[in-house]
Amino acid sequence: MLSLFTPPLTGKSRLPRRELLRIGGLSLLGLSAGQLAKLRAEDATASGKQPRAKACIFLFLFGGPSQIDLWDMKPQAGPEIRGEFNPVATNVPGIQICEHLPLLAKQMDKLCLLRSMSHRMNVHGPACSEIFTGRPYFGPPTTDQATREDWPSLSSLTTRFGKSNRGLPPSVVLPWYLQFTGQAKKIAGQTAGRMGESHSAMLVQGDLGRADFELAGLRLPEDVPWERTVNRRDLLDSIQANQSASKAFGNGLTMLDENRRRAWSLLEHRAGEVLDLQREKPETREKYGQTTVGQSLLMARRLVEAGVSLVTVNWQDETHIDGVNTCWDTHQENFPKLKTLLCPLFDKAFSAFLEDLHQRGLLETTLVVAVGEFGRTPRLGQFEQSSNTRKTGRDHWPHAFTALLAGGGVRGGQVYGSTNENGGYVKEKPVSPADLSATILHHLGIDPQQTWPDEFQNLPRKLSEGKAVRDLG
Structure with a gap:
């Protein structure tokens, strides 16, 4: 329920x-x-047919996907770097991705591989906060848990400064807030924090992949x-x-x-x-996959289609598993986990999602972003942060990773930015989490330079300190 x-x-x-x-x-x-x-829905003021409002669907790939094994492969590097997987051609000449993403390879003409994401934080919680908020974590990386001092999330900024459409809230988060096992609170940076909890996005909470999923209360x-x-x-x-x-x-x-x-x-x-997925055709639901991420992306499409500006979809964390850890944190057995679990889940759901948005004409106005909190080490078994890392895995690596972008005026079939020969560092066109947040806000028609009052420090804060990436079209 x-x-x-x-x-x-x-x-x-x-x-x-x-x-x-x-x-x-x-x-x-x-x-x-x-x-x-x-x-928090405001009264809808528009009536009749209007141009479709711009929207964004933000898929957060919790755990940190391995960019070098998926979408920034280095086949010419040594085996300790390139790993076990081979690149395959996509439907865009000259662009290759992992062989275990065959469905996504057929959708590359809709995608931009932004290979130059970068920041400095290699601890999960604070790194998640930086992606969600577009700001470096406000304190030392000694906790992963949310506090009242957190920077406001992008979803909260959209709730406060965005526009509601047709009686729906500006921003929705689903299917849950991310949290670590053994901790009492959710991971930092997911709500309004110091801007005030009244501005937090609407949370639709539950496992949308369950057959008995139903929304209570509406x-x-x-x-x-x-x-x-x-x-x-x-x-x-x-x-x-x-x-x-x-x-x-x-x-x-x-x-x-x-x-x-x-x-x-x-x-x-x-x-x-x-919010009733039962209204979808069974074949549509099956195409997305009867999984949490698949049905969450389908719900995100329905919300955007109905008028929600920003939908954040969180991947599974360690508190939402049934015997198998399905987050992207591959410290051990990196290749078997990607090949048999993560790639099939992502490939089916995300590819169906892109195709569905395209067929419905939603990609013209909807910006799609899929990104984790960081990438993985270019060298197998390279220790950087976690003692859980083994020779068969890759540790946390924030210095270079990839974001997938589509729609919303972003030109598909392109690679933006590049990394060096081992995929470890950005070589061209670096993009920070702040730049990504500014890009999303700009797309939604929200001025990143406007301010909100920081009650903790009695200062006006810009919505984003980054610069919107303007040359993606």
Whole structure:
């Protein structure tokens, strides 16, 4: 079962659950107060046919894929560098990728291989934070866990400064926040952090690959007719209009009124239908693959098609596995894991996703980005950060890695940037996480140079300190 998650109201704004239920059943339409607070959709103002708004789907390949074994191969290097895999031709002359990505090779005319991503952080959590936020981690890399001081994520910046369409929120994260086993909190940099949690993106949480997947809270119970629901809304409107009631409940009632308005916006714009994968043809779902990443990408397509600006899709972490670790952290048995597990999962889902976007005309306005927090060491068994690294694996490597880009005006069938002979360092056109974040914001029509107030340091902060990459078209 899937749920919409958000922290409960705290401090003075918090109302006792009993009081909320007493004044009119504020578990409105099956949504809890916490769920209501997450539904940040603004009223849709457009009507009729309009040009499709620009959007972005950001697939985060948690763990750090091996660029040198997948999409920046070095077949002329020694065996300790080039590894076991061979490159194969794609449908674009002169561009080769890994032999275990045959479906993706047929979609290369839609893709840009940005081979010059680079930063300095080789620890998972802080590196994830840098990709999610476009800023270097604010402290020493001694923790992977989120704090109130985190830089705001790109998804949160879009929630605050982006535009909502058709009653849907500007930004959605699915199918979960990333987290490490044994830690109480999610990995840093995934929410609004120091910008304020009210700006965090809507989280659609659950394993979308499960056959019994269903979104709770955006569908009326069968025994509750629409007329009764409207009566509940009218009752709450009357309570809100009563000045004495408003004074008695203070800011909490005002907060609930806003949350209720947002919930109604979602319901009136049929968000439940958008989030219902059962409405897809079985053959479409099968083409994406009945896996978490496959169905998450399908959901992302539905959300963008409906008007969401930014959808972040997180790959599986170590807390969401069933006996086999499916993240890209290949410290050991790098080649068997890529060949038998990771490449087939990614190849099927991502290729079907690109083809589907193309056939629906969505690639014209939708920027697709797939990237991990870093790459892997150019030399097998090279120790850099983790003692888990063995001769059969590759350690963390932030100095050069690849991002896959498609759509949104990016010219397909090209390679942007390059690395040296062993794939370890950027040689041409370096792109930082800050530059990538600025590129995405610019595509979404959000000025990266505008500011938000940093309450921790009492300073105005630019949305991004990077420069948008302008020569991708």
